[in-house]
Amino acid sequence: MSNGIPLEQARQAYRIDLKRPLRPSAIDNQKLLQDFHPDYANNSHAALKVGVNCNDPCHPQLVALLQSNSATNEAMLATATQIESDVLVIGSGGAGCSAALIAAENGANVLIATKLRAGDSNTVMAEGGIQASIEDNDTPQAHFDETLKAGHHCSDKRLVEQMVLDGPDVIQWLIQQGMQFDRDGEGNLCTRRAGGTSADRVLYYHDYTGLEMMRVLRESVRQHNRITTYDYSPAVELLSNKDGHCSGALLYSIETQQYTIVKAKSVILASGGLGRMHLNGFPTSNHVGATGDGLVLAYRLGAQLQTLDSFQYHPTGLAWPQTLAGTLITEGIRSAGAQLVNSSGKRFIDELAPRDVVSAAIMRECAEGRGIRLESGRQGVWLDIPTLEKQQPGRLAQAFPKFIALCNKADIDPYRSPLLICPTLHYQNGGVVINEACETTIPGLYCAGEVSGGIHGKNRIMGNALLEIISFGRRAGAAAAARHPPSDSQLLLDHLKAFRHEIKSNHIASNTQGPLLFPHYASFSRRGT
Amino acid sequence: MTHTATPNSSIEITVNGTRLSVSANHSLIQALWKTGHPNFKSASCLEGVCGSCRIMVKYHDQPDVSMALACQSRVEAEMQVVFPQYLEKQSSTLLNHRYQLQLSSESEQQLKRTFPEAAHCRHCHGCTVACPKGIDVEQGVKLANEGKLAAAGDLFINCVMCDLCSTSCPEDIAPNYVALFARRTSAFNQPTPPNLANRLQALQRGELKIKY
Numbered sequence: 001m002s003n004g005i006p007l008e009q010a011r012q013a014y015r016i017d018l019k020r021p022l023r024p025s026a027i028d029n030q031k032l033l034q035d036f037h038p039d040y041a042n043n044s045h046a047a048l049k050v051g052v053n054c055n056d057p058c059h060p061q062l063v064a065l066l067q068s069n070s071a072t073n074e075a076m077l078a079t080a081t082q083i084e085s086d087v088l089v090i091g092s093g094g095a096g097c098s099a100a101l102i103a104a105e106n107g108a109n110v111l112i113a114t115k116l117r118a119g120d121s122n123t124v125m126a127e128g129g130i131q132a133s134i135e136d137n138d139t140p141q142a143h144f145d146e147t148l149k150a151g152h153h154c155s156d157k158r159l160v161e162q163m164v165l166d167g168p169d170v171i172q173w174l175i176q177q178g179m180q181f182d183r184d185g186e187g188n189l190c191t192r193r194a195g196g197t198s199a200d201r202v203l204y205y206h207d208y209t210g211l212e213m214m215r216v217l218r219e220s221v222r223q224h225n226r227i228t229t230y231d232y233s234p235a236v237e238l239l240s241n242k243d244g245h246c247s248g249a250l251l252y253s254i255e256t257q258q259y260t261i262v263k264a265k266s267v268i269l270a271s272g273g274l275g276r277m278h279l280n281g282f283p284t285s286n287h288v289g290a291t292g293d294g295l296v297l298a299y300r301l302g303a304q305l306q307t308l309d310s311f312q313y314h315p316t317g318l319a320w321p322q323t324l325a326g327t328l329i330t331e332g333i334r335s336a337g338a339q340l341v342n343s344s345g346k347r348f349i350d351e352l353a354p355r356d357v358v359s360a361a362i363m364r365e366c367a368e369g370r371g372i373r374l375e376s377g378r379q380g381v382w383l384d385i386p387t388l389e390k391q392q393p394g395r396l397a398q399a400f401p402k403f404i405a406l407c408n409k410a411d412i413d414p415y416r417s418p419l420l421i422c423p424t425l426h427y428q429n430g431g432v433v434i435n436e437a438c439e440t441t442i443p444g445l446y447c448a449g450e451v452s453g454g455i456h457g458k459n460r461i462m463g464n465a466l467l468e469i470i471s472f473g474r475r476a477g478a479a480a481a482a483r484h485p486p487s488d489s490q491l492l493l494d495h496l497k498a499f500r501h502e503i504k505s506n507h508i509a510s511n512t513q514g515p516l517l518f519p520h521y522a523s524f525s526r527r528g529t
Numbered sequence: 530m531t532h533t534a535t536p537n538s539s540i541e542i543t544v545n546g547t548r549l550s551v552s553a554n555h556s557l558i559q560a561l562w563k564t565g566h567p568n569f570k571s572a573s574c575l576e577g578v579c580g581s582c583r584i585m586v587k588y589h590d591q592p593d594v595s596m597a598l599a600c601q602s603r604v605e606a607e608m609q610v611v612f613p614q615y616l617e618k619q620s621s622t623l624l625n626h627r628y629q630l631q632l633s634s635e636s637e638q639q640l641k642r643t644f645p646e647a648a649h650c651r652h653c654h655g656c657t658v659a660c661p662k663g664i665d666v667e668q669g670v671k672l673a674n675e676g677k678l679a680a681a682g683d684l685f686i687n688c689v690m691c692d693l694c695s696t697s698c699p700e701d702i703a704p705n706y707v708a709l710f711a712r713r714t715s716a717f718n719q720p721t722p723p724n725l726a727n728r729l730q731a732l733q734r735g736e737l738k739i740k741y
Binding site for chain 2: 116117120124125132133134135136140144157161164165169171172175176178180181183186187188189191206208210211215216218219222223225232255287288327328401402405406409518521522523524
């Protein structure tokens with residue numbers, strides 16, 4: 001690992017340059033990923049020892065979590081209050097809210113259990129936008145092909161087909177919920193291009209697309225008389241009937257430290273991702289609650305998972321100031337024309353290549369001495385905002401208010417100084433296996449959103465996450481509401497006993513307790529555990 | 530650049546009445562984490578868009594209390610901070626409004642029916658002062674009362690629904706919800722975007738199949 005140039009020196013050397021040439025790469029993208037992407041590093045490979053995915057490749061930190069100890073015991077169940085709902089939705093981001101709304105519209109009583117305040121999620125932070133093929137020079141087929149290609153052809157094609165065909169209707173539904181989108185003078189929805197794609201297909205509302213979506217969905221949910229929301233009530237275990245089907249969940253109140261059993265004919269996991277596990281020590285763009293809880297709960301119940309060794313490191317996380325390390329700078333800014341520049345003022349990658357390729361290219365610059373070094377030893381490269389401003393004066397302030405607020409908080413004048421960025425852990429590409437109706441391999445358990453896998457293969461493109469959460473959230477809600485109640489609705493921990501037995505017989509001694517619920521630095525502990 | 534304090538230097542602050550010694554040069558949330566101070570309920574996105582970490586804060590060199598988001602606030606020596614509780618949703622009269630989005634010819638009447646208290650605004654500026662995002666909240670209520678829903682809603686582009694304006698209103702107006710009504714009604718009433726409409730029709734005609 002070479003040292004790079006110290007920050008202050010690089011800052012002095014920086015110049016606005018309207019004609020930066022792009023250095024041709026001596027190695028192809030596959031080699032770039034092999035050599036520099038964190039997924040391909042030696043410390044990213046392990047295999048699961050227990051459960052339905054036994055022997056499957058998995059990130060070692062995720063192995064430790066999936067094979068962690070459960071704090072749940074019979075006494076907690078015996079003393080818990082029991083309530084009942086037709087459908088239980090775990091999580092209140094975009095997937096959870098859309099699932100709840102559609103389930104309720106289909107006549108089900110819905111209970112949403114969420115770890116933080118309703119709507120606290122990665123959705124609310126989404127900036128780039130939402131994909132939907134709506135322009136004349138674009139087709140759902142192109143959307144399909146490019147999603148597969150960016151994901152290295154590891155996606156479930158049926159899921160991707162369904163999602164891209166849902167796209168325009170998802171947008172229509174969001175507008176009917178009262179969501180605003182940026183429009184041009186003729187009332188058309190504005191579109192911009194995502195990295196790794198050939199057409200303008202990302203719809204957006206400033207750089208507040210997720211905030212606007214969440215404001216609207218949360219209000220629809222709040223007003224619906226068949227939906228009840230339990231704030232600050234994470235699910236800490238799923239419960240099963242005698243046949244091993246999902247029959248409910250155990251919730252833990254962060255406010256009262258009490259347990260509640262929810263009995264439900266269908267449970268929808270919409271609990272998001274795991275950025276706050278800081279895989280390989282990376283900073284993250286994720287919200288505080290993104291600790292992979294859903295994967296742990298589903299795996300103990302026997303649900304099959306997939307693609308557990310693939311994560312998205314978003315190319316442009318803020319690297320300096322240190323206190324804001326990992327904070328996302330939207331791809332929308334590169335889509336608008338901002339370039340990536342190394343310590344000698346050169347471009348080194350097509351800024352709109354797929355995200356994994358751009359991240360690997362940044363890691364390469366840093367590894368080969370062309371990065372910019374912080375006192376901590378961490379390195380990054382420039383996101384060249386001043387040159388963008390020179391090319392398109394006023395564009396940033398008008399289109400990216402969230403970005404400008406970030407610069408204010410960081411005490412950076414983006415019009416004069418470039419931003420130091422490095423990749424930040426952003427997204428879990430894999431997750432729980434689902435079919436087109438969001439059914440998992442466990443009857444009664446449904447998944448939607450980031451917790452599920454199969455859509456993005458091994459790399460996601462900008463805007464497909466917001467599309468996924470609504471497309472699959474709505475379908476999960478409809479399927480969960482339509483489920484015929486099982487004859488046996490006992491609420492047991494038999495699956496947990498079996499899982500513990502398997503852990504024990506494999507001589508796995510874990511010192512991790514799952515689900516994590518919060519990152520370690522939040523110093524959280526559950527009563528009685 | 531103002532990041533001059535060394536990361537290890539320690540300063541004294543007061544949070545919810547408790548004196549704490551925290552590391553300088555952090556956001557309030559980061560500093561609290563470092564002390565092991567539990568604040569699980571009041572932090573989520575850390576990017577200033579979820580509203581969960583709202584605070585009332587008084588800096589030692591300023592006479593007045595101001596509202597802010599803890600994730601967006603750097604710790605300063607002798608700052609006094611309170612994390613106010615959120616309103617209990619079920620019991621609150623503030624948050625019991627219900628409406629179905631309707632065509633714009635109805636929307637002014639609907640606003641009056643749904644938020645009758647909005648007309649009682651006494652122009653005390655409490656809501657505007659309370660907004661940690663610097664929104665002219667009171668003006669938004671005024672515009673909404675005048676039936677200028679689009680203009681009212683546009684003032685709230687940066688709103689993170691922290692509810693501080695609702696909490697501060699002596700007339701029990703919930704300005705951020707009035708504004709959200711205005712925003713949603715405006716979106717609902719815009720003509721269907723031509724590019725979206727064309728694509729929806731083509732999909733309905735079955736012209737756009739996926740081959741693989």
